Amino acid sequence: MATESTSGGDPARTMALLWRSPDGAGRRPGPRPGLDVDRVVAAAVELADREGLAAVTVRRLAAELGVGAMTLYTHVPGKGELVALMHDAVLGELYPEPPAGDWRARLTAVARANWDLYVRHPWAASVGTGRPVLGPNLMRRYDLELAAVDGLGLSEVEMELVVTVVGGFVRGTVGGLHDKDAAERDSGLTEDEWWAATEPLVDRVFDAARFPTAARVGPVAGNELGGYSPERTFEFGLARLLDGIAVLVER
């Protein structure tokens, strides 16, 4: 699912940036910086929210900040690290308060908080997690989400699996939202307009006898859900998933 890599240069440098570790020395000689990591990252997040992660190019971002392209490399080692910093930055929006209530309320809060985050920052769902960038906000999320399933009599492994499954479900489902946004942005067509243009083409090839169930269900679902509806899918799927976890928890 995720396509945007975050790997790149020196991991120690990346970690230092993520945790904003002071580099030891105080004011050094040289001109006063006109820019800092936080401003760069904030502008990048804002740009990605507005026009998608693909619009965040070094030149574009630099122009938006009113500096030359290569200036960004003074503050950030490279594009990969920038994306990592953006990702950890938006994760910082999660859980102003830790999830509370009974386990079902807590897990619902976890799912909904992640969903809302990805709605605000759709690009964030496509940041690769193959080598998780272990920033402070990712750590905090991991900790709070595990805490949300603590004390239920689950083993450590089960706790980890529950959290991962819920997270994977949210990411998988929100991916549809992200795709819709991206498609609308770079085709300039709303879903209705697209379907109006596509339907006649489908009719020409679609054989109801060959796809009987699709022919019966597709139109009904399409009408009732108003096309593909990630929100409905999220609500429905979350309810099913929680019912399934209940079987495990309340056994």
Add this chain to the structure above:
Amino acid sequence: MATESTSGGDPARTMALLWRSPDGAGRRPGPRPGLDVDRVVAAAVELADREGLAAVTVRRLAAELGVGAMTLYTHVPGKGELVALMHDAVLGELYPEPPAGDWRARLTAVARANWDLYVRHPWAASVGTGRPVLGPNLMRRYDLELAAVDGLGLSEVEMELVVTVVGGFVRGTVGGLHDKDAAERDSGLTEDEWWAATEPLVDRVFDAARFPTAARVGPVAGNELGGYSPERTFEFGLARLLDGIAVLVER
């Protein structure tokens, strides 16, 4: 989640290619074609399986086929359409036989078939679905998966939602696998090597008092699962999801 767009040129041309509609005329004047769509798509799929979707560039693919870069444009309108054709092509591997058995067996078969497909073709999980490319194999999948949840007393909308949720879960979970592959490929480090290099950096900043649950669960889960384990997540999550769907079906 998905980042690879498939949009682009004339939808009618794309549909004709996907459905391999004969274009009416027989042999036309001109040199004998040395290449056709199927060979291009097959080579692209093979290359993507081997080195990831990012390795499928027009120049690279053309070189692999022993032709000039621009030659590909004779057979395929553009990169977007190529990806669409690749996607529909691998979907053709699904369901040599329709899922059979009771509903739980059928839905398990659906989930596992998609999982196996994405294991064979990890890049396929990152092909955007914002404007689904309505090829014959996507249609067939949609039809067969809906049929797998037919006759359970679910409404049309519920049928669609169940299928979408299961699909979203599989895609979301397999995303982890894809990320791992991609990260290993372009960092050259296995997960163990990466963790060995990263752990000391984490220890320097990680504060067990600040993240108590993570400090307790993380190491246990890490050891027992051998790092992040998408396979275990899939098995565990599928069991929970089916239990939850059972509550709906057997109400």
Add this chain to the structure above:
DNA sequence: GGCCGTCTCCGTACGGCGTACGGTACTGCC
């Protein structure tokens, strides 16, 4: 006060990408 070393900023350039355009050579039909 002057110098040195370091830092910020950034112009230029390189090798990639997708693909528009136009040219060339081949071939089926009249």
Add this chain to the structure above:
DNA sequence: GGCAGTACCGTACGCCGTACGGAGACGGCC
């Protein structure tokens, strides 16, 4: 035999990320 339509593809354009090196600002030291 000529023509029209096709397959192939060299060149070029505007993007991308970023390596490299130079210019100018500034703190610390003498």
